[in-house]
Amino acid sequence: MSAFDPRAGKVYRFEDGSRVPGPHEGVELTKDPAAVPDPALTPVPDDLRAAIEARMARYPDPKSASIPALHLAQERYGWCSPEAIEQVACVMRLTPAYLTSVASFYDMFKLTPATKHTVFVCTNITCGLLGGDDVYEHLCAAAREHPEADVDVREFECLGACDIAPMASVDGEYVGPLESGDAERIVDDLEQGRLVLEAKQLRNRPSVDPGAAV
Amino acid sequence: MTPHLIFNRIDEPDLNTLAVYERRGGYESLRQVLQFPADAVVEEISASGIRGRGGAGFKMGQKASFLPKNDAVRYLVCNADESEPGTFKDREILQKTPHMLIEGIVIACFGTNIHEAFIYIRGEYELQAQRLQAAVQEAYDAGYLGENILGSGFSLELTVHRGAGAYICGEETGLLDSLEGRRGNPRLKPPFPAVQGLYQGPTLINNVETLSTVPQIIRMGGAEYAKLGTETSTGTKLISVSGDVQRPGNYEIELGTSSRDIIYGLAGGPKPGHEIKMWFPGGSSSPVLLPEDIGVAYDFDTLQKAGTMLGSGAIIVIDDTHSVLAVMQKVAKFYSHESCGKCVPCREGTNWTKKMLARFATGDATPMDIDILDSIQGQIMGHCLCVLGDAMAMPLGSIIKKFRSELEGEILDAREHAANAPADDAIPVLAGLAGAYPGAL
Numbered sequence: 001m002s003a004f005d006p007r008a009g010k011v012y013r014f015e016d017g018s019r020v021p022g023p024h025e026g027v028e029l030t031k032d033p034a035a036v037p038d039p040a041l042t043p044v045p046d047d048l049r050a051a052i053e054a055r056m057a058r059y060p061d062p063k064s065a066s067i068p069a070l071h072l073a074q075e076r077y078g079w080c081s082p083e084a085i086e087q088v089a090c091v092m093r094l095t096p097a098y099l100t101s102v103a104s105f106y107d108m109f110k111l112t113p114a115t116k117h118t119v120f121v122c123t124n125i126t127c128g129l130l131g132g133d134d135v136y137e138h139l140c141a142a143a144r145e146h147p148e149a150d151v152d153v154r155e156f157e158c159l160g161a162c163d164i165a166p167m168a169s170v171d172g173e174y175v176g177p178l179e180s181g182d183a184e185r186i187v188d189d190l191e192q193g194r195l196v197l198e199a200k201q202l203r204n205r206p207s208v209d210p211g212a213a214v
Numbered sequence: 215m216t217p218h219l220i221f222n223r224i225d226e227p228d229l230n231t232l233a234v235y236e237r238r239g240g241y242e243s244l245r246q247v248l249q250f251p252a253d254a255v256v257e258e259i260s261a262s263g264i265r266g267r268g269g270a271g272f273k274m275g276q277k278a279s280f281l282p283k284n285d286a287v288r289y290l291v292c293n294a295d296e297s298e299p300g301t302f303k304d305r306e307i308l309q310k311t312p313h314m315l316i317e318g319i320v321i322a323c324f325g326t327n328i329h330e331a332f333i334y335i336r337g338e339y340e341l342q343a344q345r346l347q348a349a350v351q352e353a354y355d356a357g358y359l360g361e362n363i364l365g366s367g368f369s370l371e372l373t374v375h376r377g378a379g380a381y382i383c384g385e386e387t388g389l390l391d392s393l394e395g396r397r398g399n400p401r402l403k404p405p406f407p408a409v410q411g412l413y414q415g416p417t418l419i420n421n422v423e424t425l426s427t428v429p430q431i432i433r434m435g436g437a438e439y440a441k442l443g444t445e446t447s448t449g450t451k452l453i454s455v456s457g458d459v460q461r462p463g464n465y466e467i468e469l470g471t472s473s474r475d476i477i478y479g480l481a482g483g484p485k486p487g488h489e490i491k492m493w494f495p496g497g498s499s500s501p502v503l504l505p506e507d508i509g510v511a512y513d514f515d516t517l518q519k520a521g522t523m524l525g526s527g528a529i530i531v532i533d534d535t536h537s538v539l540a541v542m543q544k545v546a547k548f549y550s551h552e553s554c555g556k557c558v559p560c561r562e563g564t565n566w567t568k569k570m571l572a573r574f575a576t577g578d579a580t581p582m583d584i585d586i587l588d589s590i591q592g593q594i595m596g597h598c599l600c601v602l603g604d605a606m607a608m609p610l611g612s613i614i615k616k617f618r619s620e621l622e623g624e625i626l627d628a629r630e631h632a633a634n635a636p637a638d639d640a641i642p643v644l645a646g647l648a649g650a651y652p653g654a655l
Contacts, residue, residue, distance in 0.1 A: 058373045060287075060330070060413050066395035067378050071337070105397040105554075107379035108337045120338070124299045125498050125544040126456045129536050157381060157548055158299035158498075159338050162456030162530070163463040172340035203341055207306060208463030209480075211218035212225045 079114035120156035132166035138183035149191035174202035255325025261436030268421030280408035299498035300528030303452035304422035308342035312349035318428035381552035400600035443469035447513035458533035496525025499605030501612030549606035560603030577632025
């Protein structure tokens with residue numbers, strides 16, 4: 001998808017004037033880059049600090065904990081907000097810019113305000129050819145029709161479950177094989193707080209190998 | 215019946231817990247090994263001839279022998295960032311028998327005098343990471359990890375490190391950068407990780423399946439293990455079969471088994487009434503094979519001679535209901551998204567390939583564009599720090615070569631369709647853009 005359509009002869013822009021998606025608000029280009037946050041001015045919840053410090057202690061180089069620390073912050077705040085990144089930066093003694101560069105590299109970190117639930121739909125080769133695109137569209141539609149369920153549906157790369165293709169990861173729970181009709185049910189299960197498509201969860205699925213059975 | 219070393223009764227309930235794993239003879243290989251001199255472990259592994267199960271197929275014993283014989287602090291990293299499309303074998307090990315992997319890691323570390331190990335597991339595997347973490351904790355509590363393991367004087371710290379969704383972190387040097395807390399950009403090689411890897415120290419990197427096989431090699435003896443499989447591809451291998459087959463899933467096979475027996479025998483072949491159009495023998499990065507290649511023996515060397523590779527052992531079967539262009543677009547889209555952007559030929563080549571294929575599909579291309587597309591693939595191959603770009607160029611190059619006339623037909627059909635389409639739906643960009651990016655004009 002391009003922001004420029006040659007046939008219409010027009011460049012499409014977001015409301016803030018940018019041609020690329022992503023957060024732009026609050027970026028002041030004339031300002032100096034943020035330094036390592038001052039602990040006195042950056043309150044960090046004690047449990048988050050303790051958890052990050054425990055991770056840092058596991059590695060010969062504490063910087064190795066940046067991905068686990070961002071996971072912890074995202075679990076707590078729902079997304080890697082500028083404040084969350086600043087708190088992690090404060091504990092790890094890194095700049096927010098460094099951590100933002102890390103967070104923006106990895107697909108699982110959310111740099112925009114997050115919904116309550118996240119569904120990753122695999123549309124890669126096996127899932128895509130077996131109907132993953134269709135499942136994705138139906139899930140998007142179901143999520144739009146039920147805004148109160150607060151579900152974000154994202155196309156995702158191979159999730160490593162091609163045996164249950166087409167599949168999705170619903171808040172981390174792998175389900176499949178899906179049909180387009182399952183979309184409504186998934187959104188409904190999330191809204192009602194039920195286990196998602198319990199009969200199709202990967203965790204309950206036995207191996208197909210004849211030697212695997214007890 | 216194929217001997218089952220890893221998948222043997224893997225569906226036993228609670229095999230992921232220490233109690234059941236021990237009851238089934240778990241950690242016996244470790245107890246045995248701790249009586250040996252450390253060198254004996256590498257000797258057994260070398261004798262087994264086991265080749266890396268992650269993709270490159272490099273001999274594990276040889277890799278271990280590359281570690282310098284000095285007292286530099288060295289590390290072992292288990293690559294559990296399984297993200298090659300079509301591959302899901304490590305997931306089953308991590309979920310159902312994580313202690314087998316832990317035991318393999320302890321044995322490998324003991325043999326190579328390593329005292330610090332990491333498991334880099336992909337972020338999406340949440341259930342698997344939980345079970346692995348629980349298993350590691352159990353192993354610590356039972357004295358299989360930590361200080362002075364089972365009173366032998368050998369110590370090992372093992373940390374489970376969760377990734378956050380990046381295919382490139384399965385590449386060994388990208389993984390190391392990611393583990394060091396950076397963006398997962400691959401490094402220039404040499405120096406290879408065995409000489410200079412994690413934190414600049416010598417680092418042994420192995421796949422989950424390879425390390426999980428180590429306890430079995432110790433139990434059987436390397437020479438006995440080497441009798442399985444073929445002369446140069448020893449042992450058993452987990453194969454992930456997916457796509458248009460009736461029984462997709464993981465199977466443990468003896469290397470050298472006929473591909474026909476895997477695809478038709480174990481996995482049931484395509485649905486009745488359909489024929490195989492093409493199949494990827496080793497994940498989406500491997501050059502495709504045709505239905506007439508189905509008799510090829512499934513081992514490292516035979517597949518290489520057939521012009522492809524065993525890769526991660528993931529067979530993706532595609533039947534005659536799918537268009538060649540659809541397959542190519544899926545492959546290109548994936549690699550374009552996952553290119554880390556460090557090397558220009560890969561970053562630009564994957565992106566241009568994706569864009570050109572989109573033009574094929576919308577009827578904005580001519581069959582002559584196939585030559586340009588093919589030349590792009592040639593310009594990517596071998597020109598980057600890692601093989602991500604090659605991993606797109608190899609399958610696409612092989613598809614162009616083997617399905618050229620079909621691809622030409624699809625391009626011409628798309629042109630005809632576009633020419634006959636009403637003017638209105640010729641410019642779907644605005645509506646699509648607004649849907650994809652909320653807030654776009």
